[in-house]
Amino acid sequence: MHQVTLIPGDGIGPEVIEAAKNVIEAAGVQIDWDIVNAGADVYENEGVLIPERVFESIEKNKIALKGPITTPIGCGFQSINVLLRKKYDLFSNVRPVKTIPGINVPFQHVDLVIFRENTEDLYMGLEKKISEDAAEAVKRITKKGSTRIIRAAFDYADKNNKTKVAVVHKANIMKLTDGLFLQCAREIAEEYPHIHLQEVIIDNMCMQLVMHPSQFEVIVTTNLYGDILSDLCAGLVGGLGVVPGANIGENMAVFEAVHGSAPVIAGKNMANPTAVILSGAMMLDYLGEREKSQVISQAVTETIRQGKYLTKDLGGSASTTDMTKAIIENML
Numbered sequence: 098m099h100q101v102t103l104i105p106g107d108g109i110g111p112e113v114i115e116a117a118k119n120v121i122e123a124a125g126v127q128i129d130w131d132i133v134n135a136g137a138d139v140y141e142n143e144g145v146l147i148p149e150r151v152f153e154s155i156e157k158n159k160i161a162l163k164g165p166i167t168t169p170i171g172c173g174f175q176s177i178n179v180l181l182r183k184k185y186d187l188f189s190n191v192r193p194v195k196t197i198p199g200i201n202v203p204f205q206h207v208d209l210v211i212f213r214e215n216t217e218d219l220y221m222g223l224e225k226k227i228s229e230d231a232a233e234a235v236k237r238i239t240k241k242g243s244t245r246i247i248r249a250a251f252d253y254a255d256k257n258n259k260t261k262v263a264v265v266h267k268a269n270i271m272k273l274t275d276g277l278f279l280q281c282a283r284e285i286a287e288e289y290p291h292i293h294l295q296e297v298i299i300d301n302m303c304m305q306l307v308m309h310p311s312q313f314e315v316i317v318t319t320n321l322y323g324d325i326l327s328d329l330c331a332g333l334v335g336g337l338g339v340v341p342g343a344n345i346g347e348n349m350a351v352f353e354a355v356h357g358s359a360p361v362i363a364g365k366n367m368a369n370p371t372a373v374i375l376s377g378a379m380m381l382d383y384l385g386e387r388e389k390s391q392v393i394s395q396a397v398t399e400t401i402r403q404g405k406y407l408t409k410d411l412g413g414s415a416s417t418t419d420m421t422k423a424i425i426e427n428m429l
Contacts, residue, residue, distance in 0.1 A: 099126070118377075136168075160384070190214075192331075236274050243277060243282075260292060262294055265302045306329060
């Protein structure tokens with residue numbers, strides 16, 4: 098029996114989280130769900146975005162499945178996603194991006210995984226005004242931060258029979274910061290002689306991805322570049338609604354859909370559950386339930402390929418509930 102923290106979130110979050118929960122249970126995985134919540138709805142009722150019980154649950158279980166969460170607009174509100182990454186040192190943001198047959202996109206052979214460093218770079222938010230007309234931000238890259246994300250990417254490639262890892266950088270201009278990241282990649286690549294290191298400058302990578310994305314298998318990069326490339330790659334396969342995600346640390350992980358909370362369609366039973374269901378499948382793989390993870394992923398793929406029960410954003414008219422039922426039926 099696995100102990101997992103379940104955070105429904107806001108907007109469509111509770112609907113898609115319920116879909117993922119039902120699919121995982123239908124796959125036969127025994128999970129004791131510890132359901133706690135955070136976000137704008139909680140703030141309205143309790144005056145805090147993240148109640149202490151959420152932290153306590155995550156720290157106890159070491160693993161969470163999270164729905165999309167709304168960060169209230171206004172001064173003083175930090176992104177909950179960023180807060181969790183920093184608090185628990187979830188340094189590795191992992192985003193698998195794969196073409197699903199049945200989704201009308203220009204490229205039919207995309208199959209890559211992005212490893213984005215999650216704790217450093219400009220995303221640290223260290224900014225200050227230096228005059229009335231100028232401001233500056235700190236771009237911090239460390240050997241420790243670089244080494245562990247790059248090693249995670251190479252370990253993944255090694256375990257999953259990938260032949261290439263692309264390190265994305267701008268070391269030709271930022272010779273100290275990106276230069277350090279690139280040097281760490283070169284050093285770690287020597288430990289994996291059977292895996293080819295591709296060195297790609299960030300602007301060239303953007304062009305290559307929208308021209309020939311199938312040339313890449315594993316991509317590893319810094320925080321800001323990774324944020325941009327993750328969404329760019331999602332666009333190659335149909336958008337954020339079909340792409341799962343995970344934030345992984347040394348002994349803790351939070352799995353989540355990477356799309357927004359879509360309050361406009363909340364409660365209407367029309368949200369696409371694909372991203373959070375696939376995030377749940379990633380979670381099962383992390384828990385050692387690889388066979389069940391593959392069964393769920395294959396069922397999602399088959400449901401979309403069949404095209405009978407798809408939500409509106411995928412070109413169909415099915416409800417969240419109907420699409421979820423179809424996925425479960427394709428597992429049986």
